[in-house]
Amino acid sequence: MSTTKELWVxxxxxxxxxxxxxxxxxxxxxxxxxxxxxxxxxVLPSANGAELCQELYNFGAKKVYTIDDPKLADYQNDxxxxxxxxxxxxxxxxxxxxxxxxxxxxxxxxxxxxVDAGLTADCTExxxxxxxxxxxxTRPAFGGNIMATIICPDHRPQMSTVRSNVFKKTxxxxxEAGEQxxxxxxxxxxxxxxxxxESVHESDTNSxxxxxxxxxxxxxxxxGKPENFKIIYDFAAxxxxxxxxxxxxxxxxWISHHHQVGQTGKTVCPxxxxxxxxSGAIQHLAGMQSSDMIIAINKDPDAPIFDxxxxxxxxxxxxxxxxxxxQIAAFKA
Amino acid sequence: MNIVVCIKQVPDSDKVTIDRETNRLNxxxxxxxxxxxxxxxxxxxxQLKDEHGGKxxxxxxxxxxxxxxxxxxxxxxxxxxILISDRKFGGADTWATSYTISLAIKKLEDVDLxxxxxxxxxxxxxQVGPGVAHFLDIPMLTYAKSVEVTSNTFKVxxxxxxxxxxxxxxxxxxxxxxxEANQLRMPSLKKKMAAKKAEIPCWGFDELQPDEExxxxxxSPTKVSKIFAPPVKLNKEILSGEPSDMIxxxxxxxxEQHVL
Ligand SMILES: Cc1cc2nc3c(=O)[nH]c(=O)nc-3n(C[C@H](O)[C@H](O)[C@H](O)COP(=O)(O)OP(=O)(O)OC[C@H]3O[C@@H](n4cnc5c(N)ncnc54)[C@H](O)[C@@H]3O)c2cc1C
Ligand SMILES: Nc1ncnc2c1ncn2[C@@H]1O[C@H](COP(=O)(O)O)[C@@H](O)[C@H]1O
Numbered sequence: 124m125s126t127t128k129e130l131w132v133x134x135x136x137x138x139x140x141x142x143x144x145x146x147x148x149x150x151x152x153x154x155x156x157x158x159x160x161x162x163x164x165x166v167l168p169s170a171n172g173a174e175l176c177q178e179l180y181n182f183g184a185k186k187v188y189t190i191d192d193p194k195l196a197d198y199q200n201d202x203x204x205x206x207x208x209x210x211x212x213x214x215x216x217x218x219x220x221x222x223x224x225x226x227x228x229x230x231x232x233x234x235x236x237x238v239d240a241g242l243t244a245d246c247t248e249x250x251x252x253x254x255x256x257x258x259x260x261t262r263p264a265f266g267g268n269i270m271a272t273i274i275c276p277d278h279r280p281q282m283s284t285v286r287s288n289v290f291k292k293t294x295x296x297x298x299e300a301g302e303q304x305x306x307x308x309x310x311x312x313x314x315x316x317x318x319x320x321e322s323v324h325e326s327d328t329n330s331x332x333x334x335x336x337x338x339x340x341x342x343x344x345x346x347g348k349p350e351n352f353k354i355i356y357d358f359a360a361x362x363x364x365x366x367x368x369x370x371x372x373x374x375x376x377w378i379s380h381h382h383q384v385g386q387t388g389k390t391v392c393p394x395x396x397x398x399x400x401x402s403g404a405i406q407h408l409a410g411m412q413s414s415d416m417i418i419a420i421n422k423d424p425d426a427p428i429f430d431x432x433x434x435x436x437x438x439x440x441x442x443x444x445x446x447x448x449x450q451i452a453a454f455k456a
Numbered sequence: 457m458n459i460v461v462c463i464k465q466v467p468d469s470d471k472v473t474i475d476r477e478t479n480r481l482n483x484x485x486x487x488x489x490x491x492x493x494x495x496x497x498x499x500x501x502x503q504l505k506d507e508h509g510g511k512x513x514x515x516x517x518x519x520x521x522x523x524x525x526x527x528x529x530x531x532x533x534x535x536x537x538i539l540i541s542d543r544k545f546g547g548a549d550t551w552a553t554s555y556t557i558s559l560a561i562k563k564l565e566d567v568d569l570x571x572x573x574x575x576x577x578x579x580x581x582x583q584v585g586p587g588v589a590h591f592l593d594i595p596m597l598t599y600a601k602s603v604e605v606t607s608n609t610f611k612v613x614x615x616x617x618x619x620x621x622x623x624x625x626x627x628x629x630x631x632x633x634x635x636e637a638n639q640l641r642m643p644s645l646k647k648k649m650a651a652k653k654a655e656i657p658c659w660g661f662d663e664l665q666p667d668e669e670x671x672x673x674x675x676s677p678t679k680v681s682k683i684f685a686p687p688v689k690l691n692k693e694i695l696s697g698e699p700s701d702m703i704x705x706x707x708x709x710x711x712e713q714h715v716l
Binding site: 235257432454 | 467469472549550551554555577578579580581582583584585586587589590591594595596597598599611614615616617618619620621622623624625626629635636676677678679680681682683684685686688689691692693694695696697699700702703704706707709710713715716
């Protein structure tokens with residue numbers, strides 16, 4: 124099998140802005156490419172590719188394939204998948220990594236069947252086995268009860284999606300050199316079968332973005348009732364933390380789903396994650412387990428959250444959290 | 457309007473545990489359920505049928521016992537069920553599963569809409585919906601929350617990271633459905649009885665005539681090379697006692713570790 128020995132990162136953009144996960148994928152991609160002796164490249168379908176290239180070089184891309192086409196201005200599954208599949212079929216990369224975003228989870232599986240490639244979703248670890256040329260793709264399965272390492276020995280490219288905040292991003296410098304390669308695709312034969320009519324952003328203006336937060340304070344059913352979430356918000360404000368939540372509280376309507384952490388919510392990786400009144404169901408752990416430090420507050424000493432905690436505080440969160448806030452305030456003063 | 461809903465039978469992952477010595481799943485006694493997100497796809501189909509008439513067909517690929525999931529779907533109101541099952545299909549990854557399911561759907565006539573759950577909770581891949589859509593060469597949207605029917609298209613509200621999008625998509629179309637869409641209605645007693653007796657055809661290799669290289673384990677590009685238990689934290693500290701003492705001690709430790 125002849126390939127160009129390249130490792131690609133899909134450079135997802137929306138409204139001309141790169142998705143955060145792209146930088147993380149480039150940083151991890153660089154480690155893998157070095158190990159494998161591949162060239163790290165980014166693929167950027169958009170309408171204004173040139174502007175974003177420098178940022179991609181700064182995070183390790185040696186090459187950027189820009190695909191400028193008016194049909195690629197906004198994400199549309201038919202056009203995007205066709206464009207990426209064409210490029211893959213022509214350049215034959217060894218590995219392609221995508222962010223497991225709403226876009227990546229639509230694009231990557233479509234491309235996988237188009238180019239006859241294997242695809243492993245939501246990888247939490249990626250390694251390269253230089254002996255076999257296999258990408259070792261490790262991911263949780265059965266709601267996080269087990270970990271599985273997946274390989275794709277006979278098909279190329281080997282493709283994975285990765286959720287944001289799984290890998291750390293490291294900028295190399297502000298003026299890395301790289302090569303921009305303009306690539307044109309022929310989308311004339313692709314029928315227009317779907318049209319975006321409207322796009323609405325509902326940002327939660329008074330809260331800090333969970334993805335970017337250094338500290339997260341999360342509340343679970345142990346908070347007791349919707350009004351009590353104030354304890355969590357007040358503590359978070361004191362710490363400069365974002366507010367997270369378990370699905371039980373989201374389902375109960377105590378807090379909006381934007382705050383949900385876990386398998387079906389956001390994956391977060393802050394410096395400190397403080398779980399208050401959260402039992403630690405496997406689906407919740409799936410979204411916060413890789414935090415640098417986990418502090419759990421729970422009145423049940425047998426709660427599974429304590430299995431993943433660095434510090435466990437056994438007791439009533441209604442007493443502990445306000446005390447925590449008080450002492451943090453005193454510490455800051 | 458003819459709607460196909462793809463449902464997967466999965467072990468109830470809340471009740472799955474791992475044997476830390478053998479690294480195997482303790483599956484004995486773990487109940488099988490319809491993948492929770494597929495219930496939302498089913499309810500979306502039933503609501504469309506209530507409003508516009510037509511037929512809801514549920515399809516499941518899996519071992520013979522997946523028939524149970526199909527009977528459950530019938531008791532909730534689906535009209536017909538088809539089981540895709542054959543030893544030769546065993547060990548399929550999402551690629552081979554998508555291919556096999558698409559062959560079954562090709563055999564059905566005049567399908568307007570194919571619905572999938574957002575993802576299956578055993579593998580969490582969310583790949584089968586987009587895969588099937590491509591094999592059928594029809595347009596597809598992920599994360600649908602609601603659908604309106606217009607004359608030749610569907611108007612779909614699709615959830616995104618920070619809001620939603622409204623799309624117009626041509627018929628026939630495929631959608632994957634999120635949990636926020638709805639809640640599955642209760643089964644009726646009458647339908648329960650009928651579901652018990654319903655004839656559920658089973659389509660295997662002979663019925664689907666697949667390309668042998670694209671099915672089962674051999675047709676799956678991805679292979680599982682290793683399974684292991686998730687790592688556990690070792691150096692944890694559990695504190696108890698008076699809240700003020702616990703917090704004082706914790707803050708001291710956080711300072712030592714330069715977190716504060
Ligand atoms: C397919 C699927 C996907 C899911 N995805 C997610 C997901 O993405 N995120 C998620 O979070 N969940 C998810 N879940 C749900 C998950 O299984 C749990 O039901 C949920 O996480 C429980 O939330 P909880 O910990 O807040 O509630 P509970 O499990 O009810 O726990 C409450 C905890 O609070 C403690 N407590 C009570 N009062 C106090 C007090 N005064 N002081 C201190 N502690 C107290 C209790 O001891 C208990 O441990 C999913 C489930 C399924 C089936
Ligand atoms: N074996 C199967 N039989 C029927 N439908 C399936 C099967 N596997 C997956 N699906 C459908 O595809 C969706 C996504 O599954 P997955 O890609 O495995 O996460 C599920 O919610 C189902 O609607």
